Amino acid sequence: MADKGKAEAHGVSGVAGRYASALFELAREENAIDQVARDLDSFDRMLAESPDLLRLVKSPIFTAEEQSRAVGTILDRAGIRGLAGNLIRLAASKRRLFVLPDMIRAYRALVAKSRGIVPASVTVAEEPSPRILNEIKTALREMAGSEVDVDVKVDPALIGGLVVKIGSRMVDASLRTKLNSMRIAMKEAR
Structure with a gap:
């Protein structure tokens, strides 16, 4: 419940908000806010350009193992590592990839808010x-x-x-x- 309160205090809520808030706090601690934003933007562009990737992210028919394996390969090829890569891998392992677009939007909102x-x-x-x-x-x-x-x-x-x-x-x-x-x-x- 503490995570939920922290996410809502930042103006985001729900599962996507909690993930984004946790990622933002970690990125701030590691002075990696911009790198995480670039990596998430890169993955978001891939989602927009690839109907197959979007289907993998949105479809409930893939198992967590299938999603994790496929996403891991995609992240490695795209060079997305660190906190953003870890978040995307975690979302895949927890069968939460379907909320990834909302997580990315929520992270962007947190970055914008932190910068006024x-x-x-x-x-x-x-x-x-x-x-x-x-x-x-x-x-x-x-x-x-x-x-x-x-x-x-x-x-x-x-x-x-x-x-x-x-x-x-x-x-x-x-x-x-x-x-x-x-x-x-x-x-x-x-």
Whole structure:
């Protein structure tokens, strides 16, 4: 239970949060936070690029021994060792590989939080130009008062404008929302 409290204090919870929190604490003790992040990012890229690896990680049909053997080979070939490699091997031996993507996200969140980086989500109607993206990032940095990690999503249903989520705040300046508000106002005016 002590691990659970520590993980939740860092803003992550569940199995993935507990693993990520333990890994973060070990990485901090060994001054290896950046190396662990690079190794986890490397494994995450492999997951994104290999449907077979993703199937191995997500599928319940593989035994712990099969997962451990396959993951061990992959980690050796990729040169992922140390704390990140140990975590991935442990997850395989405990049949917890299916939560590995969430563990990686939780570890990233812990690293960002430790560095004072605020996560932000921006949804736009179309892919923004580099200039517009820089303007958005600058505005968010000013609003947050610190560095911001911006995740940009494209949703053509917004029609125009954007929706920003930063911390517990949300600003919906989309054309879709404005049109819906006008529609409601016009119905009430009848």
